[in-house]
Amino acid sequence: MTPHSVGELVEPQGPGAVTPHPRLSINQGTIKHADLATALRATTDAGVQAIGLWREPVQEVGLATAAKMLADSGLRFSTHCRSGFFTMPEGPARRASIDDNLLAIEEAATLAAAGAPGSHAVLVLVAGGLPDGSRDLIGARERVRDAIGELAPHAQAAGVTLSLEPLHPMYATDRCVVSTLGQALDIAADFAPEVVGVTVDTFHIFWDPDVLASITRAGREGRIATYQVCDWKTPLPADVLLGRHYPGDGVIDFGPMTETVIASGYDRDIEVEIFNEQVWATEPLEAVRRTAAGFARAVSPYLRA
Amino acid sequence: MTPHSVGELVEPQGPGAVTPHPRLSINQGTIKHADLATALRATTDAGVQAIGLWREPVQEVGLATAAKMLADSGLRFSTHCRSGFFTMPEGPARRASIDDNLLAIEEAATLAAAGAPGSHAVLVLVAGGLPDGSRDLIGARERVRDAIGELAPHAQAAGVTLSLEPLHPMYATDRCVVSTLGQALDIAADFAPEVVGVTVDTFHIFWDPDVLASITRAGREGRIATYQVCDWKTPLPADVLLGRHYPGDGVIDFGPMTETVIASGYDRDIEVEIFNEQVWATEPLEAVRRTAAGFARAVSPYLRA
Numbered sequence: 001m002t003p004h005s006v007g008e009l010v011e012p013q014g015p016g017a018v019t020p021h022p023r024l025s026i027n028q029g030t031i032k033h034a035d036l037a038t039a040l041r042a043t044t045d046a047g048v049q050a051i052g053l054w055r056e057p058v059q060e061v062g063l064a065t066a067a068k069m070l071a072d073s074g075l076r077f078s079t080h081c082r083s084g085f086f087t088m089p090e091g092p093a094r095r096a097s098i099d100d101n102l103l104a105i106e107e108a109a110t111l112a113a114a115g116a117p118g119s120h121a122v123l124v125l126v127a128g129g130l131p132d133g134s135r136d137l138i139g140a141r142e143r144v145r146d147a148i149g150e151l152a153p154h155a156q157a158a159g160v161t162l163s164l165e166p167l168h169p170m171y172a173t174d175r176c177v178v179s180t181l182g183q184a185l186d187i188a189a190d191f192a193p194e195v196v197g198v199t200v201d202t203f204h205i206f207w208d209p210d211v212l213a214s215i216t217r218a219g220r221e222g223r224i225a226t227y228q229v230c231d232w233k234t235p236l237p238a239d240v241l242l243g244r245h246y247p248g249d250g251v252i253d254f255g256p257m258t259e260t261v262i263a264s265g266y267d268r269d270i271e272v273e274i275f276n277e278q279v280w281a282t283e284p285l286e287a288v289r290r291t292a293a294g295f296a297r298a299v300s301p302y303l304r305a
Numbered sequence: 306m307t308p309h310s311v312g313e314l315v316e317p318q319g320p321g322a323v324t325p326h327p328r329l330s331i332n333q334g335t336i337k338h339a340d341l342a343t344a345l346r347a348t349t350d351a352g353v354q355a356i357g358l359w360r361e362p363v364q365e366v367g368l369a370t371a372a373k374m375l376a377d378s379g380l381r382f383s384t385h386c387r388s389g390f391f392t393m394p395e396g397p398a399r400r401a402s403i404d405d406n407l408l409a410i411e412e413a414a415t416l417a418a419a420g421a422p423g424s425h426a427v428l429v430l431v432a433g434g435l436p437d438g439s440r441d442l443i444g445a446r447e448r449v450r451d452a453i454g455e456l457a458p459h460a461q462a463a464g465v466t467l468s469l470e471p472l473h474p475m476y477a478t479d480r481c482v483v484s485t486l487g488q489a490l491d492i493a494a495d496f497a498p499e500v501v502g503v504t505v506d507t508f509h510i511f512w513d514p515d516v517l518a519s520i521t522r523a524g525r526e527g528r529i530a531t532y533q534v535c536d537w538k539t540p541l542p543a544d545v546l547l548g549r550h551y552p553g554d555g556v557i558d559f560g561p562m563t564e565t566v567i568a569s570g571y572d573r574d575i576e577v578e579i580f581n582e583q584v585w586a587t588e589p590l591e592a593v594r595r596t597a598a599g600f601a602r603a604v605s606p607y608l609r610a
Binding site for chain 1: 514
């Protein structure tokens with residue numbers, strides 16, 4: 001990470017800045033190059049009330065320190081991002097992954113306890129892609145189910161919800177063999193909803209002809225652990241991981257999905273998570289303000305007061 | 306197009322060349338820079354028995370001449386590629402699209418009649434993306450259904466099957482709002498199966514957790530108008546349209562999909578359609594031979610004799 005210094009952030013809120021929606025949460029991935037102190041400061045300075053943290057910047061300062069910093073910030077904690085990556089067959093690599101996931105569960109529990117009231121102990125899980133040399137998507141998916149089965153008792157004991165995230169099908173083989181919300185719900189169905197939920201991320205699922213039905217099902221089954229928004233537009237960048245945009249800058253219609261999420265009873269914070277070189281190159285406070293502005297324009301209209 | 310001259314193709318079949326599977330068909334998109342004469346010659350010289358043609362090289366020589374050339378080649382005609390692109394609202398652009406689709410229907414009928422016995426009058430349809438400035442995927446999908454409703458009587462009169470092709474979800478907004486085989490089947494369901502079928506293309510649908518169930522459904526409903534194979538691997542190229550590979554060069558497991566297609570009763574030719582700058586830069590006969598070799602390795606083992 002290339003941290004921006006905290007000092008850079010001390011500037012008055014410009015006249016064009018919007019008052020952020022009270023349910024907006026900044027996912028730290030949006031300001032990837034900010035260290036934890038800078039991320040917390042940019043979020044509070046912009047008037048945003050919640051944050052989703054990433055593991056690397058938390059580990060950079062250590063969990064206890066991170067929890068103290070989060071508590072001092074007064075921010076709610078919405079998710080911990082991310083672990084998972086457990087599609088490999090049994091062996092040392094799989095054991096290392098499971099151990100790392102257990103650590104992530106502990107981190108999520110500790111940080112949620114340190115966050116302001118309204119925080120949630122949600123750990124986002126990205127399944128992982130095909131193991132090297134494998135073409136067996138079906139087997140990889142079975143190993144995702146197995147791994148969650150192994151982690152679930154630990155998550156339950158820690159009061160943490162494992163939030164399985166379907167990723168766009170363009171990542172199916174190299175990053176996440178779970179590609180649709182329906183598929184994630186089918187995997188989650190074996191477990192209690194407070195232990196295994198799903199991440200509903202507009203970027204990954206908006207294209208799905210079944211998306212609204214799947215969101216409705218997720219709500220009915222009590223599985224929406226976090227709702228995340230960002231936009232899609234084409235052409236995709238050379239690295240297709242980095243094609244996420246401020247809400248409103250692309251072609252996603254946030255209305256139907258957001259209204260369906262809210263109608264399902266979802267009452268938590270809504271994260272904006274953007275992976276985009278240009279956004280990452282923006283000074284963090286400015287990136288947070290732009291995020292809040294995009295959210296106000298493209299998402300807030302669909303949130304009941 | 307940058308045509309390779311026909312003369313370049315006169316060379317003996319090398320010792321490493323395989324005898325192509327009798328059901329292999331070369332989709333002309335695989336040798337995009339070959340003109341029609343070169344494409345037909347490369348296909349026959351390689352010992353392949355069938356070809357799927359593209360509209361532009363057919364129109365380059367004129368339909369009557371193309372039909373004569375195809376008849377003289379002795380090849381079976383497996384599909385005509387492609388039309389569609391009818392997601393825009395009513396107006397002159399939509400009328401122009403419908404007119405062009407009517408022309409494509411006529412082309413498909415004429416070419417299928419000119420091909421060797423076992424030819425099929427199949428016209429592949431790609432729906433099109435979001436109209437400029439629109440975020441309304443649902444509306445665009447409805448307009449696909451409307452367009453097919455308008456074209457279906459003409460296709461039926463001409464004895465042509467409109468073969469709706471779901472494209473990978475990464476193309477959902479800029480190229481094809483039909484993203485899954487199940488969705489294509491839902492649209493086709495309003496029409497007779499000999500009039501509206503579906504294109505089953507491994508590249509576009511292999512990631513779908515429902516892919517085998519959807520292929521089974523497509524077979525049961527008599528809708529598999531063409532089965533097309535090519536491979537997927539990552540990282541995707543900068544232009545994600547061009548990430549298609551020879552069968553066996555990527556991570557798709559062709560076994561389960563191919564066996565399910567065959568078990569459904571599909572008895573037509575199987576096309577290989579590859580969009581890939583490197584393949585396009587290969588001398589056409591060599592590209593056809595490599596295609597046949599990949600097919601022999603990755604697909605033929607799953608075809609009953």
